[in-house]
Amino acid sequence: MAEIVLNLVIDNLVPLLKEEVNLLKGVHKEFESIKVELELMKPYLKDADERLERGESNDGVKALVKQVRKVSYRIEDVVDEYILQVLTQRSDQRREFIGCLYKAARSIIKCRPRHKIASEIQEIKATIREIHQLRDRYNLQVKEEGSSSKTWHDPRVSFPFLDDDEVVGIESQRAQLKSWMEEDVSSKRRAISVVGEGGLGKTTLVKKVYDDQIAAKEFACHAWITVSQSPPNRKELLMTLMTKFYKTNEESPPSDLETTDESSLIEKLREYLQDKRCVIVFDDVRKIQFCYFIRSVLPNNNKKGKGSRVNITARNNDVATSTKESSFDMIYKLKRLPDDKAWQLFCKSAFQSDCPRELEKVCHEIVKKCNGVPLAIVTIGRLLSNKDKMVSEFQRLHDRLGSELKSNPHLEDVKKIILLSYVDxxxxxxxxxxxxxxxxxxxxxxxxxxxxxxxxxxxxxxxxxxxxxxxxxxxxxxxxxxxxxxxxxxxxxxxxxxxxxxxxxxxxxxxxxxxxxYEDLVLLANDDSISDDGQFRCLSIHNKTNDNVMINRITKSRIRSGITFMRDELPESFMGTLMANFKLLKVLPKSIGKLRYLLTLDLKQSRVVVLPIEINKLHKLRHLLASNRSPDVIRSESGAVKIQAEGFGCLKDLQVLKSVEANDDGGSLVKELIKLRQLRKLGMKNLKREDGKDLCIAVENMSHLQSLSVEATLFGILDVQQISSPPDSLQRLFLIGHLEKSPDWISKHQNLISIRLVYPRLTEDPLKFLQTLPSLLKLELVRAYDGKFLHFEGGFQKLERLYLSLMPELISVKADTGAPPLLKFANILECPRLEEVAEKIGNIFIF
The missing domain is CATH 1.10.10.10 (Winged helix-like DNA-binding domain superfamily/Winged helix DNA-binding domain)
Structure with missing residues (x-):
């Protein structure tokens, strides 16, 4: 965790030192030297974090890690506070001051925070020196990227050796793997990979099948190797394989293995296996490169007919895929246990029989938390088997599962196995x-x-x-x-x-x-068990809480982001306290114009109708989602937000602009769009006919645009005919408004996958100009056509879904042979005169 915090601070310092040289005038060298010190600290911190993960750390290492987190947070705060002061002072300088005396007083006041920041910087540097001393005292080692200390006790070692009557829910998987092992379809080597998240029982499953094959003497030699986080080097792996193979045949391995070079070992291994059928298991493989190496050293052919088998277990789907050389190789994706099997396994582990009726409710809740992960079910079940069979005992474990996972030694194995993927x-x-x-x-x-x-x-x-x-x-x-x-x-x-x-x-x-x-990273507002020492960086509010108690706790913290999941409004007093205390807040804004690092402004369902012109100061803004429609607003209202157009084009990093008005009282926002060339998604409403030319020019210049949604004024004409070269990246098109004719450019676009046309009121069958689109998957036509007949003459080779509605004159929907071939779903609504629909259309729902 400390390594994460440290790296985030360094990552934020690097661009800051490049971009804000003028703002950091006078302290730039100080922050640069701090960055260098942090970089030197990184490799040692890897060792400290690994010791914590393995449970091998002492109080000194824990203290060092905590110090690193605290100093990282202080650096982040000091930098932002300094920049905030400089920006505030620059703003003040633009204002007129009344009298020299007032100016002098202001200067004295400004010196105090600058002096405080200078003192903070010196304290930070002193703390870093103390951390280096602690590093030397506790003998932390340099850890390069990808390196790891010796793997600690692997808790999976005991898990594969469950008796058959303890295993639940793997019968069909076991049968399938056994079938793949025994199939005699080729003399070539077959790779069989089992992939899935930690704790699903991959090792257990493969171990059962492996033991069956060994007992049946289907293979001349066999080997099981646990790879895990610290795989042996290539020579060690080859030596281990050779030793295990010789041992299974009760033979002595060559005495010169240790002195033999790698290429010679590969030659000896291939020669030894050339006329033998072997089965090898590589358990918990994490690197694709490991799979490629195994493929290159093991012979792919058996001279005597039946091929060898290589089994691999992995958590990463990409690793499993890398083992596949041909259709003969197989991948089995292990899933969580279904509810009935999970319950059966839990009852067997906790009670050795049926669950007592009075415990059923709480036990079902516990099983639900395990989410079908066999390791968690078995371990928690065994833990409960030794407790008094009382509802209060079982409920206590359910309610305190988080702290139990952290401190209960009986649950340590669950935590370690699941965390192996995180550590990697x-x-x-x-x-x-x-x-x-x-x-x-x-x-x-x-x-x-x-x-x-x-x-x-x-x-x-x-x-x-x-x-x-x-x-x-x-x-x-x-x-x-x-x-x-x-x-x-x-x-x-x-x-x-x-x-x-x-x-x-x-x-x-x-x-x-x-x-x-999480330690001191996140403050969950509804968790009374968390004690706040003032270091929390994120506030998460899940449900209603005691406002006064919560305010007392959070006023000490240095919150940088806040997120709430409450549907009800937070009290004004609570929000006021948040805003007053969290001046360096990133995600929940106070004064929109001052949030110069704001990246996302999400105003969906906020009831905001007009954005102030200060929005144009947010030069780093990437996402502006501005729909103000809430559930109680009638659908006839647009829900779009007005933006003052002047200067909006300076937001050149903008990626997403959705649900904004095309025009304000003073000018057209559409003209400013020409400057926004990084947009990926554009959604505008209430376009006038005269906006068409500017919109078409802007869209042609948006070379990354993926989604375009434009809506004309009520009963207005939408002019998008003038686009001559739409961006190739455009995939989704949503047009609302009257089209005087079908836009020519749409029928020529190769990459459109979804089209929605609402109220275009076309007089010509729209299917004729849409059928040539080679990538179209979804088509929705709403009051799109005033004619009587729609005809699928051909094309639409990939269309899967069709929606037709509000076509009062439509009588017939016809389709020629083979058109559209892949349609799976058609929904036809409010077409009162419709008499005929082609049978080829597929699953049709007509209302």
Whole structure:
């Protein structure tokens, strides 16, 4: 955790020292020297964090780690406070002062905070010197990227050796793996990978199948190697394999193995296995490079017919995929236990039979927290088997599971196994993963919102040629591939159309482990067990809490971001205290014009109607989501927010601009769009016909635009005909308003995957100009056509969903042979004269 905090501070200091040289005048060298000291501290901190993870640290190492966190926070605060003062003073200098005496008084007052900051800097440097002394005293070692100390006791060692009557829910998986092992379909080597998150029982499953094959004497030689976080080097691995193979045949390995070079060992291994059928298990593989090495050293053919088997268990889907060389190789994705199997396994572990009736309710709640993870179910069940069978005892463990995971030695194995995936993460992914702890239990977080929050918190590192949003989405996909984060079930077509990961969450046990690692990072407003020592950086409010108690706790903290999940409004007194105390707040703004580092402004359902002109000072703003529509607003209102157009084009980093008015009282915002060339999503309402030319010019210059949504004034004409060369990146198009004719450019676009046309009132069949779109997956036409016949003549080769509504004259929907071939769903609404719909249309719902 300390390494995460330290790296985040360094990452924030580097661009600051480049961009704010003028602001940091006089203290630039001081901050530069502090950055250098922090960089020197990083490799030693890796060792300290590893000792903490292994439970090998003493009070001194813990004190050092805490000191690093505190000094990192102080550096962040001092830098921001200094810049805030400089900006405030520059603003003051623009104002007229009354009299020299007032000026002198102001100068004296300003000197005090500058002197305080200078003192803070000296105290920080002194603290860093103390940390270096502690480092030497406790003999912390340099840890390079990717290196690791000797792996501590692996708690999985005992878990594979469960008796058959203790194993529940793996019968079908066991049968499938056994079938793949025994299939005699080729003389070539077959790789069989089992992939899934920590604690699902991958090792247990493979061990059962492996033992079956050994007992049946299906293989001439065999070996089981646990790879884990610290795999043996290549020569050690080759020597281990050779030794195990000779041992299974009761032979003595060659005496010169240790003195044989790597290439010769590979030659000997391949020669030994050339006419033998072997089975090898590599348990807990984490690196793709390891798989490639194994593929290169093991022979792929058996001269005597039946091929060898290489089994791999992995948490990362990419690792499992790297083992696949042909269709003969197989991957089994292990899933969590369904509810009935999870309950059966828990009852067997906790009671050896059925659950007592009086305990059923609380036990179901405990099993739900385990979320189908067998390791958690078995371990918690065994722990409860030794407790009094009383509701109060079981309820206490349920309510205190987080603290129990942190302190109860009986649950230490669960925590370690699940945390193995976390330990293997690079630091930038660790911060992103831990951030899931701020969300309530079982809370699905949308990808877009999560990405914006990560960026605002400074978790996302810049990479050449990619936006921060693209990088953040790659981070999220990596966490999913590593089985640390799970996607909530979603519509697969929606994923194709949006090209984004759907809502995500972490399961309850994982969340409890995250919270146990938070230490002083996040203050959960509803958690009375947390004692505040003033170091919390994030405030998360899940539900109603005692305002006075909460205010007393948070006024001591240095909160940098705040997030609430309450549907009810927070009391004005509570919010007032938040704003007054958290002057360095990043995510919850106080004065919009002063938030020069604000990245996201989300005003959805906020009832904000007009944004002040100060919005144009937010030069780093990336996302402006401005819909003010709330659930009680009638649908005829646009919900768009007005922005004063003058100077808006200076927000050149803007990626998303949604639900804003095209015009204000003084001018057209559309003219300013020409300067916003980084936009990925654009949504504007109430466009006038005369805005069309400027809009078309702006869109042509937005080379990264992915989504375009524009709406004309009520009963107005939408002029988008003049786009001659739309951006290739455009995938989603949403047009509301009367179109005098079908825009020619739409039918020529190769990459559109979703189109929605509302009230265009076309007189020509729109299917004729849309059918040539090769990538279209989803088509929605609302009052789009005033004719009688729609005809699928061909094309629409990828269309999966069709929505037709409000076509009062429509009589028939026809389709020629083979068109559209992939349509899975059609929804037809409010077409009162409709008489005929082609059978080929698929699953049709007509209302």
């Amino acid at each position: 993460l690079p630091y930038h992914l660790r911060a992103c993963f831990l951030y899931f702890g701020i969300f309530p239990e079982d809370y699905p977080i949308r990808c877009g919102r999560l990405v914006r929050l990560w960026i605002a918190e400074g978790f996302v590192k810049e990479e050449s040629g990619k936006t921060l949003e693209e990088i953040a989405e790659e981070y999220l996909k990596e966490l999913i591939h590593r089985s640390l984060v799970q996607m909530v079930v979603q519509d697969p077509l929606d994923y194709k159309v949006r090209k984004k990961v759907g809502p995500c969450k972490v399961h309850d046990i994982m969340r409890e482990i995250i919270l146990s690692k």
